[in-house]
């Protein structure tokens with residue numbers, strides 16, 4: 592049975608990946624900074640849980656030591672949005688945003704490289720904003736763009752372990768529920784900004800993650816899952 596660690600796995604898209612992986616017969620380890628939430632989902636899925644905070648290297652090192660028996664796949668969904676214009680940038684929030692998406696996954700690679708099996712893989716999370724600049728999306732855009740480069744450089748560094756990234760458009764993952772009444776407007780605006788005329792569903796993302804785990808000839812790539820949003824000109 593192949594073992595998969597999902598960092599950010601207690602919530603939203605990470606939890607959907609964990610659910611599908613368990614259903615598909617993987618041994619699932621749910622990594623999250625909220626250990627109680629990870630343990631609750633793990634109990635439901637007959638999985639295990641480990642505390643991993645991408646902002647804290649000691650938790651990453653400890654998790655890798657605890658999985659010294661080896662893992663086959665690693666998915667990391669972490670993000671720490673800092674959606675402001677340049678004039679409002681906050682140094683610590685900027686560092687946190689880069690750590691969640693870029694530096695944290697690099698430290699995950701550092702500590703997990705010795706325990707990742709050679710035919711294994713890593714899936715990182717980018718996002719369409721990296722390719723669609725706009726006011727207020729400076730940090731999200733640059734961190735998501737950096738993930739594309741991280742996937743290709745990490746793939747070369749960790750080979751033959753495969754490293755790829757997924758770049759979703761707006762997906763109704765649960766993350767947007769915090770907008771309350773504003774969520775419907777965001778989803779319909781996003782749907783209108785695609786070629787396929789709809790926003791993303793969690794299964795769009797989960798299907799692609801599961802494909803990447805098995806796509807043995809794909810490495811260093813970023814898969815764009817945004818209904819053609821980058822190609823819509825008007």
Ligand SMILES: NC(=O)c1ccc[n+]([C@@H]2O[C@H](COP(=O)([O-])OP(=O)(O)OC[C@H]3O[C@@H](n4cnc5c(N)ncnc54)[C@H](OP(=O)(O)O)[C@@H]3O)[C@@H](O)[C@H]2O)c1
Nearest residue numbers: 599603604644645646668669670716718760761762764766
């Ligand atoms: N949903 C979309 O429309 C969309 C669009 C484009 C890109 N994406 C990307 O897809 C990924 C998943 O998004 P999502 O929709 O599932 O919602 P999300 O709210 O962005 O999910 C982020 C996940 O990362 C975890 N996380 C944040 N900081 C962490 C840290 N320091 N250590 C460990 N885990 C941490 C969160 O757990 P906590 O519960 O601890 O906060 C949560 O599970 C993100 O990278 C996001 O940027 C999503």
